[in-house]
Amino acid sequence: MVTRPEVQAFVGSxxxxxxxxxxxxxxxxxxxxxxxxxRHLAQRVILIDGEKLADLxxxxxxxxxxxRAIEFKxxxxxxxxxxx
Numbered sequence: 001m002v003t004r005p006e007v008q009a010f011v012g013s014x015x016x017x018x019x020x021x022x023x024x025x026x027x028x029x030x031x032x033x034x035x036x037x038x039r040h041l042a043q044r045v046i047l048i049d050g051e052k053l054a055d056l057x058x059x060x061x062x063x064x065x066x067x068r069a070i071e072f073k074x075x076x077x078x079x080x081x082x083x084x
Contacts, residue, residue, distance in 0.1 A: 004033040
């Protein structure tokens with residue numbers, strides 16, 4: 001779990017580099033204190049935990065493989081129309 005001190009160190013690095021935005025990515029989770037800390041910052045810091053990272057990978061087809069596709073069918077109403 002990533003805690004507030006790790007996020008504070010990251011934010012300190014951003015400030016030291018003059019950056020106003022940053023993204024902190026982990027395959028783990030963030031503590032509630034870390035999440036609360038970034039809400040009140042002047043810098044824009046995005047926290048991406050393992051679950052969100054997996055969702056983004058699936059959404060953008062990065063490091064994933066299709067194992068099964070689902071086919072949806074609908075009735076072709078033109079097929080059943082009486083007009084020739």
